[in-house]
Amino acid sequence: MERKYFTIKEAAQYLGVSSLTLRNWDKQNKLVAYRNPINNYRMYRLDQLELFLRSIESPQKTHRSQQPNTSTKIHIRTDED
Numbered sequence: 001m002e003r004k005y006f007t008i009k010e011a012a013q014y015l016g017v018s019s020l021t022l023r024n025w026d027k028q029n030k031l032v033a034y035r036n037p038i039n040n041y042r043m044y045r046l047d048q049l050e051l052f053l054r055s056i057e058s059p060q061k062t063h064r065s066q067q068p069n070t071s072t073k074i075h076i077r078t079d080e081d
Helices: 008-015 021-029 045-066
Strands: 005-009 040-046
Touching: 005 008, 005 045, 008 021, 008 040, 008 045, 021 040, 040 045
Parallel strands: none
Antiparallel strands: 005 040
C-alpha cells in the first residue's frame, strides 16, 4: 500500500486551517509532521490527517451527548409583578 504524503499547504487545505496552524500544532505535538529527508520540509500522511480529524470530532459528539437536556427559566418582571 502506497502512503500518500501531503505538503503543509495541501494538509492545511484538507483540514481547513492555515499552514501556520499546522506549524503550531506540530510545535505543540498535536499533529506531528514527518520531515522530508532531503529538504526537511514538513510532510503529512493522509491516514494521520484522517485519524486526527476523527479524534477532534469524537470528543465533541461525546460531549454533546453527555449534556443533560435542561432548559433555563427566566422570570421577566412586569409592572403587574
